[in-house]
Amino acid sequence: MRKIVFALAATLAVTAVTSALAEDKYKACFIYVGSKTDGGWTQAHEVGREYAQEKLGDKVETVALENVPEGPDAERAIERFARSGCGIIFTTSFGFMDPTLAVAAKFPDVKFEHATGYKTAPNVTTYNSRFYEGRYIIGQIAGKMSKTGVAGYIASFPIPEVVMGINGFLHGARSVNPDFKLKVVWVNSWFDAGKEADAAKALIDQGVDIITQHTDSTGPMQVAEERGIKAFGQAFDQIKAGPTAQLTAIEDTWGPYYEKQIQAAMDGTWQGGQSSWDGLKDGILSMAPYTNMPDDVKAMAEATEAAIIDGSLHPFTGPINKQDGSVWLKEGETADDGTLLGMNFYIEGVDDKLPQ
Amino acid sequence: MDIAQNILLTIMTAATPLLIAAIGELVVERSGVLNLGVEGMMVIGAVCGFAATILTGSPWLGMLAAIAAGAVASLLFGVLTLSLAANQVATGLSLTLLGLGLSGMIGESFVGSAGIKLASLDIPVLSDIPLIGRLIFGQDPIFYLSLILTGGVAWFLFRTRAGLTLRAIGDNHASAHALGINVLKIRYLAVMFGGACAGLAGAHLSLVYTPQWVENMTAGRGWIALALVVFASWRPWRVLGGAYLFGAVSIGQLHAQALGFGIPSQFLSALPYVATIVVLVIISRDRRLTLMNTPASLGQPFVPDR
Numbered sequence: 191m192r193k194i195v196f197a198l199a200a201t202l203a204v205t206a207v208t209s210a211l212a213e214d215k216y217k218a219c220f221i222y223v224g225s226k227t228d229g230g231w232t233q234a235h236e237v238g239r240e241y242a243q244e245k246l247g248d249k250v251e252t253v254a255l256e257n258v259p260e261g262p263d264a265e266r267a268i269e270r271f272a273r274s275g276c277g278i279i280f281t282t283s284f285g286f287m288d289p290t291l292a293v294a295a296k297f298p299d300v301k302f303e304h305a306t307g308y309k310t311a312p313n314v315t316t317y318n319s320r321f322y323e324g325r326y327i328i329g330q331i332a333g334k335m336s337k338t339g340v341a342g343y344i345a346s347f348p349i350p351e352v353v354m355g356i357n358g359f360l361h362g363a364r365s366v367n368p369d370f371k372l373k374v375v376w377v378n379s380w381f382d383a384g385k386e387a388d389a390a391k392a393l394i395d396q397g398v399d400i401i402t403q404h405t406d407s408t409g410p411m412q413v414a415e416e417r418g419i420k421a422f423g424q425a426f427d428q429i430k431a432g433p434t435a436q437l438t439a440i441e442d443t444w445g446p447y448y449e450k451q452i453q454a455a456m457d458g459t460w461q462g463g464q465s466s467w468d469g470l471k472d473g474i475l476s477m478a479p480y481t482n483m484p485d486d487v488k489a490m491a492e493a494t495e496a497a498i499i500d501g502s503l504h505p506f507t508g509p510i511n512k513q514d515g516s517v518w519l520k521e522g523e524t525a526d527d528g529t530l531l532g533m534n535f536y537i538e539g540v541d542d543k544l545p546q
Numbered sequence: 547m548d549i550a551q552n553i554l555l556t557i558m559t560a561a562t563p564l565l566i567a568a569i570g571e572l573v574v575e576r577s578g579v580l581n582l583g584v585e586g587m588m589v590i591g592a593v594c595g596f597a598a599t600i601l602t603g604s605p606w607l608g609m610l611a612a613i614a615a616g617a618v619a620s621l622l623f624g625v626l627t628l629s630l631a632a633n634q635v636a637t638g639l640s641l642t643l644l645g646l647g648l649s650g651m652i653g654e655s656f657v658g659s660a661g662i663k664l665a666s667l668d669i670p671v672l673s674d675i676p677l678i679g680r681l682i683f684g685q686d687p688i689f690y691l692s693l694i695l696t697g698g699v700a701w702f703l704f705r706t707r708a709g710l711t712l713r714a715i716g717d718n719h720a721s722a723h724a725l726g727i728n729v730l731k732i733r734y735l736a737v738m739f740g741g742a743c744a745g746l747a748g749a750h751l752s753l754v755y756t757p758q759w760v761e762n763m764t765a766g767r768g769w770i771a772l773a774l775v776v777f778a779s780w781r782p783w784r785v786l787g788g789a790y791l792f793g794a795v796s797i798g799q800l801h802a803q804a805l806g807f808g809i810p811s812q813f814l815s816a817l818p819y820v821a822t823i824v825v826l827v828i829i830s831r832d833r834r835l836t837l838m839n840t841p842a843s844l845g846q847p848f849v850p851d852r
Contacts, residue, residue: 225650225761227657297812342804348811360793375803376811382765383756384560385796392800395549409756412661430660431758543808 218242218452220254221267223283228381230406230425232256234442235282235305238422241445242452250452259286260285265292272297278455280448281305284349290314299500301455301462306351308531313462317447321351322358322530323498324440324477326505328422328493329362331437331480332400333370334487336363337422340371342393344403346380348545350533352404357537358505364539366490373398374542383409394419400437411435420482427478438491439478446473467527471499491527506530511538551608553797554681558689559755560702561793562680563588566692567771569699570743576703577736578716578843582638583623585768586645587741591616593649596759597656599752605664609688609749616745617738619645624737628730631847642768650761661757664688664749666811686754688746695743700782712736716841718844719848729848744768770819777826779839788826795821 218271220239222234236254241253246341253276258267264286269437271279272293281290287307295312302314309314332341341363346353356374363370373396375389390401394417402422403410409432414421416437423429423439447468454460468474477495480488497503508519513536519525536544559832567584574581594615599608623641626632666686667673673684703709712732716723719729751767752759770792801816832835 227654227761228649229658229760233657373804373806374762375800377800377816378812378815379765381760381762383758383760383763384563384751384765384767387756388556388560388797389800391552392797395552395556396801396804398804407756407760408758412756412758430658541806542803543806543810545811 205208214367215251216249216452216456217274217276218250218252218448218455219271219274219279220252220438221258221271221279221281221283221286222254222256223258223260223285224256224381226254226256229404229408229428230381231442232282232427235280235444238444238448239443242448243450247454249456252452258286260289262289265289267295269296272300276300278303278452284351301460303451308465310465315451315460315462315464315466317451317466317468319442319444319474320467321440321475322354323469323474323505324521325355325358326362326498327477327494328402328438328440329359329364330366330494331483331487331491332359332402332420332422333363333366334490335437335483336367336370336398336400338397338399339367339371340398341370342390342396342398342401343372343374344386344389344393344401344405345374345376347378348376350531353536354530354533355404355543356427356540357533360539361505361510361537362494370539372540372542374540376545377405379405381406383407386410387413390414390421391417408432423478429478429481436478436481437483438480441476441478443474443476463537469498470495471501493510513538513540513544514538547620551677551680551793553801555685557790557793557797558681558685560794560796561789562689562692563750563755563767564771564774565786565789566688566695566750567744567768568774568789569692569782570740570747570840571772572775572778572780572785573699573703573712573743574736575775575844576716576841577712577733578719578841578846578848579613579627579733579737580634580638580845581620581623581627581641581737581740582635582772583619583641583645584740584744584763584772585766586642586770587616587619587744588645588748588751588771589649589762589764590619590645590652591745592752592763593653593656593748593759594634594745595749596659596661596752596757597652599662600656600659603662605662605753608662608753609664610747612745612749612752613742614745616741616743616748618741620737620741620744621734622829623741624734627847628733628737631849633768634845634847646762653759653761656759657761659759661759663750663757664753686750688750688754691746696782696786703782713841716843719843719846723848730850733848744771747771774826777823777830779826779830779836780841781839783830784826788822791825792818792822 220234226236280303282305284306289337292302306318307316360372377385390410390413399419408428411428411432415432427439429436504524505523509521510519512518591612595608596610598611599605625639627634669683673679774788778788795818
């Protein structure tokens with residue numbers, strides 16, 4: 191009996207010490223939809239977490255939970271984090287929106303940050319990246335580089351984010367080649383290297399000579415390399431998969447944002463109910479080196495990037511017509527954020543019917 | 547005309563991993579064992595094949611490593627379900643979960659590495675024949691292997707005494723045992739053959755289809771292979787037909803989208819599954835023949851001393 195009491199006491203003491211140690215640090219937690227090494231979306235968040243951890247050093251402890259499916263399971267995972275002493279929780283996928291809000295309502299003292307969503311609460315802030323700025327630039331490059339004047343777009347799911355990307359790309363391409371055409375193939379998956387590669391092959395067989403994607407694997411890049419055409423990387427620099435194919439890549443760089451928000455949470459200056467939508471100028475998005483293109487195209491891309499950063503160019507500036515030919519933006523008019531975030535229509539020139 | 551050849555090549559590439567994994571599972575099920583771990587063994591094969599290729603620089607060694615890895619994974623399943631008579635369904639499902647997790651761990655340091663493709667055959671003159679040159683003489687080695695496997699398995703199962711024995715075990719293990727056949731030994735061999743095939747199918751994904759490693763890269767192909775076996779009513783040539791049909795509709799729907807017919811993409815994405823099921827159900831509509839082909843001991847554990 192004495193032994194048991196002693197063992198219990200020792201365990202309690204150890205627990206007390208470890209939790210006391212843990213409480214010295216501020217705890218920032220991350221929920222990922224995919225694996226940390228997916229080479230795309232989730233890895234970009236993981237790199238961001240590592241960046242914040244390194245910058246903030248010993249003051250903060252960051253923890254990540256990967257492969258959390260969207261839906262009811264997510265709510266359990268987020269709640270577990272909230273109970274385990276996390277001061278701020280980042281939920282990094284669109285599908286975590288409602289679970290985040292549900293848990294946030296139960297834990298008013300915990301701070302929540304949800305990526306790419308549109309619902310906030312007093313202790314929930316959303317953050318997103320203006321990916322369309324990058325899409326516009328790669329569209330312009332495609333417009334210059336394509337000989338056939340047709341590009342192929344491998345798309346995941348018909349949500350506003352993806353539709354906005356397609357429109358941004360085509361509008362960029364049409365700004366340098368007004369007759370530019372775009373073929374869209376939906377693979378109905380975020381991540382299936384084989385299927386994405388098949389889609390790339392199908393598009394190339396039908397005469398496109400540039401492909402771009404809103405899916406997460408490097409499958410299409412490899413096909414582009416093999417077939418000798420050009421392509422753009424997605425979320426991550428994919429130059430290794432396409433040394434002679436990649437023109438540039440839209441890279442997600444969440445690190446500085448994470449550092450800033452965790453710091454604010456520790457300082458007590460963090461604010462809930464905000465929606466942050468940053469772009470190239472804030473560094474949350476960046477372009478991988480412009481490669482495999484002539485100097486004039488590179489110069490054009492750099493100029494466009496600079497113009498977007500200094501605010502003199504908004505990618506969605508009229509005149510832009512909708513797919514059916516009706517006017518969306520008049521000459522000189524720019525799109526407002528609300529329309530962009532809820533985008534459910536194609537602009538003129540997309541050779542596809544938007545799945546509803 | 548090059549387009550037609552390209553499309554056919556794409557279809558064959560898409561069908562090959564399904565065919566190989568399904569042929570392996572067909573032999574396993576014919577011996578009366580249901581291994582639902584195809585997806586897991588396939589993904590282990592994919593990662594081991596890729597890792598071995600990077601480490602040795604030879605995709606051929608990678609392919610062998612994938613086959614070995616698949617067989618080892620299936621051996622684990624064999625020990626649990628055959629020697630220890632554990633529930634096959636539960637063990638198979640666990641093997642899939644284990645495979646997905648383990649492969650992620652093994653592959654962590656290989657994510658983003660540039661893969662080496664298993665070179666396609668290239669015979670001067672013959673490979674350049676228009677229309678059919680590359681289809682017949684210019685494909686990857688695993689493609690030829692898949693056809694040899696299908697033919698070999700069909701011959702083995704229905705034309706050899708050993709094949710008859712294997713089928714007998716699958717139909718009634720107690721009788722086979724009474725006849726003095728070593729049921730567990732043959733089932734072990736069948737299970738390992740299935741694992742080796744699944745590993746090879748995985749190697750096709752990471753060495754031919756998309757020469758790279760990404761977590762969960764099988765993306766459900768193991769499950770499609772499992773379904774093909776059942777819908778093909780355990781007949782090798784029907785499995786081949788099913789795999790090619792699935793491949794053809796999968797690729798066809800992508801082309802239909804790129805052409806911009808305006809058919810909803812969600813419907814097109816579901817089409818390969820629907821078409822394959824419908825066709826295979828029609829072929830096997832004769833209930834009597836289907837029952838005759840179904841291994842009667844499928845999924846039942848066998849303990850010799852009972």
